[in-house]
Amino acid sequence: MLPFDDGDSARRLAATYATPDVVGQRRRTLELLDVRPGERVLDVGTGPGQLLASLAAAVGPTGAAAGLDPSPAMAAMARERCGDLATVSDGGVDGAGSLPDGPFDALVCTQVMEYVPDVPAALREFARVLRPGGRVLVLDTDWDSAVWHVDDRDRHRRVMDAWDDHLAHPRLPSTLGPLLRGAGFDDVRVDVIPLLNPVWDTDTFSAGMSRMIARYVPGHQGVTDDEARAWLADVTDRDDYFFSLNRYCFRAALP
Numbered sequence: 001m002l003p004f005d006d007g008d009s010a011r012r013l014a015a016t017y018a019t020p021d022v023v024g025q026r027r028r029t030l031e032l033l034d035v036r037p038g039e040r041v042l043d044v045g046t047g048p049g050q051l052l053a054s055l056a057a058a059v060g061p062t063g064a065a066a067g068l069d070p071s072p073a074m075a076a077m078a079r080e081r082c083g084d085l086a087t088v089s090d091g092g093v094d095g096a097g098s099l100p101d102g103p104f105d106a107l108v109c110t111q112v113m114e115y116v117p118d119v120p121a122a123l124r125e126f127a128r129v130l131r132p133g134g135r136v137l138v139l140d141t142d143w144d145s146a147v148w149h150v151d152d153r154d155r156h157r158r159v160m161d162a163w164d165d166h167l168a169h170p171r172l173p174s175t176l177g178p179l180l181r182g183a184g185f186d187d188v189r190v191d192v193i194p195l196l197n198p199v200w201d202t203d204t205f206s207a208g209m210s211r212m213i214a215r216y217v218p219g220h221q222g223v224t225d226d227e228a229r230a231w232l233a234d235v236t237d238r239d240d241y242f243f244s245l246n247r248y249c250f251r252a253a254l255p
């Protein structure tokens, strides 16, 4: 089970995505996408719908914002958050025609492609539902960019390897530029959005994420319950706390 498929996990992810770190990430994402009033926008894998709500506000009453998510718990949260401002459907991108036809002016897909098995097919599907000249924004993490100050580095490496198990592509960003061009997109640009927590604070991305990781890893790559607990204690509430991680934000457009 993915760590956001049940209602509790979905709520925990939404809380982590409400921290100032991820609010800032969404603000930057919106600036980069530069959505204008009247545009039609699709948010693939909308999750708790926080970005979708902002997209709906940006396109305004003359535009349209739509989101979809294959997790019923996530789609329900997005529906509740967005109300009448956006439409939310159940479903995901499968690379075989599952997306609504559009045509859309812009499509966003943040922190989703790393879960999608066939990325080239999914990107071709994005191109299919965009109008000529339409824009795409794909944001993903390279989990090798995660820096956490720990005492036990061997255990930390095993825990992070076990966390990789929940992803189809833990290191997707370095391949995304060529994949976007291969799907027919031009003008590929990439920005990095760092998440930096140089001091311990419960209201941060890394504090929420550490609890999600500790819940997920037991039973993966031989990590035990005790090791997961000890790892969480190692990264929690230290005076010399340090965490940083990079999101990579790719933008491209159809000819």
Ligand SMILES: C[S@@+](CC[C@H](N)C(=O)[O-])C[C@H]1O[C@@H](n2cnc3c(N)ncnc32)[C@H](O)[C@@H]1O
Residues within 6 Å of the ligand: 004, 017, 044, 045, 046, 047, 048, 049, 050, 051, 068, 069, 070, 071, 074, 091, 092, 093, 094, 109, 110, 111, 112, 115, 116
């Ligand atoms: C880490 S959350 C990101 C949510 C949201 N995009 C955000 O950035 O706030 C990943 C989401 O991707 C969804 N997902 C997984 N596989 C998908 C697929 N094939 N198509 C669309 N969404 C998918 C999950 O259900 C989950 O809600």
